[in-house]
Amino acid sequence: MYELVQAALNSDDKIALYQLILAIKSTGKRYFLRNEILQAFADYCQQSHRPSYFYHASAIGKLIHYCHEIILEGDSTWFVARPRIASQEVWRLTGEGSDFEQMTPQALLDVRDRLVNRYQPHILDIDLHPFYANSPTISDPRNIGQGLSFLNRYLCSQVLTNPQYCLEVLFQVLHRLNYDGIGLLINDRIKSGDQLAEKMQQVRKFLTQIHPDTPYAKFRFELEKLGFEPGWGNTASRMSETLELLQHLIENPQPGILEAFVARVPAVFRVVLISIHGWVGQEGVLGKDETLGQVVYVLEQARSLENTLRQEIELAGLNLLGIQPHVIILTRLIPNCEGTFCNLRREKIAGTENGWILRVPFGEFNPEITDNWISKYEIWPYLETFAQDAEKELLAEFHGKPHLVIGNYSDGNLVAFLLAQRLKVTHCHIAHVLEKPKHLFSNLYWQDLEEKYHFSAQFSADLINMNAADFIVTSSYQEIVGTPETIGQYESYKCFTMPELYHVIDGIDLFNHKFNVVAPGVSEDIFFPFSQFQERDPKLQAQINDLLFHREDGQILGSLKHPDKRPILTVAPIISVKNLTGLAECFGKSQALQENCNLFILTGKLHTSEAANPEEAAEIQKLHDIINQYQLHGHIRWLGMRLPSQDIGEVYRVVADKKGLYVHFARFEAFGRSILEAMISGLPTFATQFGGALEIIEEQEHRFGLNPTDLEGSATRIWDFCTQCDAHPEYWQEVSDWMIQRVRNKYNWKLHSNQLLLLAKIYSFWNFVAPENTEARLRYMQTLFHLIYKPRADSILAKHMHR
Known part of the structure; x- marks a missing residue:
């Protein structure tokens, strides 16, 4: 990077850099992110009549394309460059424009604090780098997330020689x-x-x-x-x-032999999956809108793990000892359960022989709070006592210690951290999605958002969880380190400020072997190809046909003028990040799509009176307004109702019967379960390019990736596909078949469970034969828990006690 910044400074284009800085200063803003930087540079190139190569190939063009942030402070310009995945450098250009100076992470965090007028000269610095300094490290960024393969190679070449x-x-x-x-x-x-x-x-x-x-x-x-x-x-x-x-x-010793042998070693029999805030149940429950995906994931994972463990025990010849697997989903018991089983202490998991949901209540504190469902943003004060109570319950249920603790989401992983430390068992960390990168500038303005979101507790918990875990499982590579154009979710915890609370100088080693990409599966008894007619229920098929195209209901908006047009389907909760309003506007702006397609939106609610909070009400109203603004009545069906999973599976298949397609238009999607469901049902699927969704589709021509900020471009891409299918009907079938095979080959629960159990065994083996000195790091995490996290959680509890 040094050579590049010097080239930009010493080239004939130096004046261009100075003029660009003047241009962005004229906006009155002081903080610019990558898209804004690229747009400002494109505007400058156009206005100054630069030749076409200048945007990409000039020294300044190359520098700008590596920039993810520009901060203006006085006469100085700060460039935060990302020359390669998982690598960041900070450079400051002096006011005279005569010198580039490389700056430290501490200096960057200070300037960010000054930007929001929250600077203080003495602040806690959190730096995890020393605790990973002697750990074997992956060198090639392309191999990040392949910790299992790395450890196998390392053990065979360095330890077992x-x-x-x-x-x-x-x-x-x-x-x-x-x-x-x-x-x-x-x-x-x-x-x-x-x-x-x-x-x-x-x-x-x-x-x-x-x-x-x-x-x-x-x-x-x-x-x-x-x-x-x-x-x-x-x-x-x-x-x-x-x-x-x-x-x-x-x-x-060879990596493949080590992996094959360790996979056969019977070492895991009892597993606890922790999902705290998710309204976890089976019949008529499956989560609130904010937790639906996690409940489905955890239930399917539990079923698959129990079945896989049972097969392993049988193949190992351990049946004759009476050994059987025991899988528990640990969640909270909710007294005011709204007619569900969420107040039932113990519930058998369907499809298992010895899989259970174990519900443990929160300590009373203020029953007006703890007797009810609690949002993930408010749950922090109760997790320590929950972990203590859950430990006793788990030991009683298992008649011993679990062999593997799997934390789900930030709150579940904090409980997993506390349990794993006390029980001395392996901790697997699965975040699914981290809140900090979802909310732009949420760490920088955390004080302004604290009353509503309590990010200080959550981000502190995230740091503790990911660094304390034995291994981390992600659904995609980008979840760790993003793409060349975007920062990964875990990468966002590498260096950040919580002004007036602490600075994170180095929050996580992205090259550490603890990261593993292990994609989830999809329930293939519910979601299967539309062409498997023998497995479809004709009665259900008729009901879903009527529901989608004809039925009149108080929870359905829209009557189709031409029901035979190609259907475009989306399935998502009505929350802003899922961007259902953006999809409706994209459809509304395209006359071609309206003339040839119908849009189907399947979500949980239709009326603002049903909203759980003001944000949800605003999103519902906005969707109504867009439908009216673009006069989409006759072209759209909005089903605001919660359907059972079996019905949703048939919705996908009925849309596929009519050669429809699926669109996932989220502003950001960490992974996207509905994408798997749609693809395995046979629907050609378009997905947002922001997040991990494109890893599921993984096609080189990027025909099915959408930019949700570019409505016209997205509509054109969808329409191009439709016209190609009209001209060549076999093309739709080719894409459908390809997407079915893509999911079957890579995204199935059997593969997931085998890999997850293998990881637990390998990391246990690694900790025995080549133990790292993790004690200091764990002590550091305990210190952060008691000195940073607990005071933040206690402050939330104090407010809850007075409600």
Whole structure:
């Protein structure tokens, strides 16, 4: 970057840089983000009649395209450049324009504080870099999020290179495995690595003398005499394969062999998934509008994990010990549950044999608050006592400690952090979406937003959670480090200020091996291709046809003039970030789309009287206003009702029957479950380019990515697809088939569960054979919890007590 800034300063185009700065100063603003910077530079190039190459290829053009922020302060201009993914540099141009000076992160945070008149000379600096300094680090940004592969390679190349050492380490790992005191894999008859190698040869020879399909129970006692306990396999052939993997691992450690062997080691039996604020239930519940996605995710994940663990236990031959998996979703019990089961302490998870929702109430404090559902923005004061109460309940339910704790969202992960520290178990962190990057400048203006959002508690909790976790699971790569054009969600925690509270100099090591991209799946018994007619319910199909195209109802707005036009569908809660109003306006501005398509909006509410808060009411009213402004009556159907998942699955398929398409027009989407649902149903799907949605579609020509800030351009892209389908009807089918296969091949719960359990085992193995000094980092997190987080949470509680 140094060479680039010097080139911009020393080139003949230096005057252009000076003129650009004058141009942006004339706006009266002092803080500019990337899109504004690029637009200002484009305007300058046009107004000054610069040649076409100048915008991209000149020294100043290259510099500007790397800039994500420009801050004007007095006579100085600050450039925050991102020369590559996960890398940021700060440069200050002096008032005379004669010199570029590289600045420290502390200096940048100070200037941001001065920008909002909140500067103070002495402030707490939070810097996590020293705690990661000696940790093995990924070097190539393209490999960020592949922590499992990195650790496998590192272990094989750096730790397990000596066969004798490898043998001894593996002996110690296998010897310590047990299930509530019941020994697994090897017993005390084997006392060293050398004995393990010797006995292993005897067992392998023994297994060659019996039929491969012989059940383990028939030769169990012969192997116990040799020192081998259950867990190697349920048949002679399965056991032979596992022992062969171990032999290869000792002789020639390879990442693939290590992964295959560790995947077979029975080490995880009890899992707790934590989802606190989500109104978690099954029948007629599935979350409030702000939590619907997380409840569906956690329920499907729990079912898949329980089923996968059951299969693993069976294949390991552990059924004969009476071992069975136990999966619990930990959430809060809500006394005023509005007719649901959310006041029921224990609820069986459908589709499992031993999966349960365990609900633990919040401590009373003020029952006017704690007896009711509490928003994710207000929940912080109750999490510490909840964790203490939940610990007792979990130990009683499990009759022992869990082997894996999975936190979901910021609040669930804070509880996971507290539980994992007390129980000494592995903590998996799944944020799904981090609030800070969703709300522009939310950290900079946190004091102005504190009464409503309490971001000081949440952002502090996020820092604690992500740094304390053993490993982090994300749904997409961009969730970690974004794209060349955008900052990732976790990357946004790398360096930021909370003026007059603290500065984060280095908040997370993005290159650390703890990050892993493990995409979720979709429930394929509910969401499946429209072409699978034998699995569709004709009665339900008829009902959904009538609902979408004909039925009159107080919760449905719009009567179609031409029901046979190609349908455009969107399914989302009516919150501003989902941008249903933007999609309606995009449709309203395009005469071509209105003449050839109908728009279907499926959301939870239709009337402002149904809104849960003023923001939701404003969004509902805005959508009504847009429909009236563009006279969309006759072209649109707005269904403001909550439908069961089975019905929503058929909605996708009915729209696909009519060769329709799906549009996800959010301003930002961390991942997008409805995108998976639409694609596997067979709907060609367009998605926002902001966030992780494009990773799902992953097509090189970017035909299905939309910029929700460019309404005309988005309408043109959708219309181009429609005209191509009209001209070549087979094209719609080709895209439909491709999207179905894309989801089936990559986004399924079986893959997700296998990978998640493998991660838990690998990180446990890593912590044993090559333990990092994490104690100091965890102590630091506990300090932040007690000195920063708790006072913020207590201040919220004080206000709740007086409501």
